[in-house]
Amino acid sequence: MKAFITVCPATDIPEGQRAVFSIKDRWIAIFCVSGRYYAIEDVCTHDGNTLTEDLKGNEMPLEGYEIACSRHGARFDIRTGKVMKAPALIDVPWFETRLEDGYIEVAI
Numbered sequence: 142m143k144a145f146i147t148v149c150p151a152t153d154i155p156e157g158q159r160a161v162f163s164i165k166d167r168w169i170a171i172f173c174v175s176g177r178y179y180a181i182e183d184v185c186t187h188d189g190n191t192l193t194e195d196l197k198g199n200e201m202p203l204e205g206y207e208i209a210c211s212r213h214g215a216r217f218d219i220r221t222g223k224v225m226k227a228p229a230l231i232d233v234p235w236f237e238t239r240l241e242d243g244y245i246e247v248a249i
């Protein structure tokens with residue numbers, strides 16, 4: 142059963158930024174875009190690469206609401222986890238978020 146877990150103060154992820162957290166043995170990336178928070182698993186469903194960084198540790202940019210995997214170019218929508226471009230064929234897990242008393246919570 143999913144339950145909301147408090148992750149961090151909202152001020153830790155300013156507009157246009159993201160942060161990655163280890164929650165229940167999963168790497169969860171939380172993005173702040175246009176004042177809303179979006180959470181996806183930070184693992185590409187094609188071959189397990191992180192989505193938020195390239196192999197050198199450089200941050201992968203968001204393009205609108207899409208993030209591209211640095212290895213083979215699969216793209217995902219952070220609002221839904223949906224695959225937007227192959228070679229990935231499976232959506233990345235997406236998690237509901239909410240703001241409670243200034244803290245970001247994620248349902249996992």
Ligand code: FES
Pocket residue numbers: 185186187188189190210211212213214215228229
């Ligand atoms: S590991 Fe992400 S596209 Fe291949």
